[in-house]
Amino acid sequence: MMFKKFIAPALILLSFGKNYAQEFKSYTQNIDGTKLTFDMQAIPAGAFKMGSKTGKADEQPVHDVKLDAFWMGKYEVTWNIFEPFLYRDYEKQASISTIPPEVDAVTRPTKPYLDMTFGMGKENQPAIAMTQYNAIQFCKWLYVRTGVFYRLPTEAEWEYACKAGTSTAYSFGSDSKKLADYAWFKDNSENKTHPVGLKQPNAWGLYDMHGNVSEWTCDQYLADFYNQHNGKVTVNPIALPDKLYPHSVRGGSYDETPDNLTSTVRLASDPSWKQLDPQIPKSNWWFPEAPFVGIRLVRPTKTPSKTEIDAYYNKQPIKDL
Numbered sequence: 001m002m003f004k005k006f007i008a009p010a011l012i013l014l015s016f017g018k019n020y021a022q023e024f025k026s027y028t029q030n031i032d033g034t035k036l037t038f039d040m041q042a043i044p045a046g047a048f049k050m051g052s053k054t055g056k057a058d059e060q061p062v063h064d065v066k067l068d069a070f071w072m073g074k075y076e077v078t079w080n081i082f083e084p085f086l087y088r089d090y091e092k093q094a095s096i097s098t099i100p101p102e103v104d105a106v107t108r109p110t111k112p113y114l115d116m117t118f119g120m121g122k123e124n125q126p127a128i129a130m131t132q133y134n135a136i137q138f139c140k141w142l143y144v145r146t147g148v149f150y151r152l153p154t155e156a157e158w159e160y161a162c163k164a165g166t167s168t169a170y171s172f173g174s175d176s177k178k179l180a181d182y183a184w185f186k187d188n189s190e191n192k193t194h195p196v197g198l199k200q201p202n203a204w205g206l207y208d209m210h211g212n213v214s215e216w217t218c219d220q221y222l223a224d225f226y227n228q229h230n231g232k233v234t235v236n237p238i239a240l241p242d243k244l245y246p247h248s249v250r251g252g253s254y255d256e257t258p259d260n261l262t263s264t265v266r267l268a269s270d271p272s273w274k275q276l277d278p279q280i281p282k283s284n285w286w287f288p289e290a291p292f293v294g295i296r297l298v299r300p301t302k303t304p305s306k307t308e309i310d311a312y313y314n315k316q317p318i319k320d321l
Helices: 079-086 088-094 132-146 155-163 176-181 225-229 306-313
Strands: 013-015 021-023 027-030 037-043 046-050 063-067 070-073 214-220 233-235 247-250 266-268 298-300
Touching: 037 155, 046 155, 063 155, 063 225, 070 155, 079 088, 079 132, 132 306, 155 214, 155 247
Parallel strands: 063 233
Antiparallel strands: 013 021, 027 037, 037 070, 046 063, 070 298, 214 247, 247 266
16 A cells, blocks of 8 residues: 555545545444444554564564554454354344345354353453454454455554554553553453453553453564564555464453563464364364454555455465364
8 A cells, every 4th residue: 555644634535435435533333234333543644663672572673664544443342243243143133134145145253162251251341362364254244244344453553553653662651550551461450351441542542452452463473574674664564474373463461461561562373372172173263272362453544456355355264283
């Protein structure tokens, strides 16, 4: 996508998925035919320093990145929104009209052999333990339901949105003693997730960017990826996935210490997240030992072509042996 200089939001008109124009601003998305909605925050285009001089080796070197404007989920995706995608019975309960046949055609996850909430609750709680493939198929279900292209954020988009204009360790500064005001983590979570939006948001109105659950990105995790961009200005970078492991997860979770909740810390998915999965081959859909991973949605301001959308949603999963 081409980089576009950010202009005052009220002056930007963008084409939405249903052929009408609207100002570039935050909005609430209704999932057509249901009672369900979710909120998207407008994130301005801009440039920032990605990485941390004092962070771990995979957070270095600090390099310059420019990003197009996009929308990002105000909250982590909750079970309220995710469950109707998982099971048709839940979708029926949430629906106020007949489920369209094209929605029924979307492939749904296989039913897990255990309670994927792990007893932590559902109402307004972040959906957890899905694979990256599962998360992308959820985005496809949303696309069929709404006509709007949603996807996972790139690592660069996630970090930019988390920092919200800051250059400190956290979006609120560098004092980890203030973390409890913004995050659920090891010191205050009682080792479980909590309903989204109970802590303070960052400057761009995003909640739980630090802690509660870690969040999937689009990217393959490459420990030395930043070296490719050293001394350059990179526009909309992404490490396109071409193998099952590892993929990048951001934000830290309810069971992490403050040093793993900074704006720049990177986590790599791992086969151990399915170690106890009894299925052969292992599930494409679930990580039964990763109740700390969830989803936050992104919507680009430039809608991809139908070919690009199909390529993103319909890429076949790599079998996990």
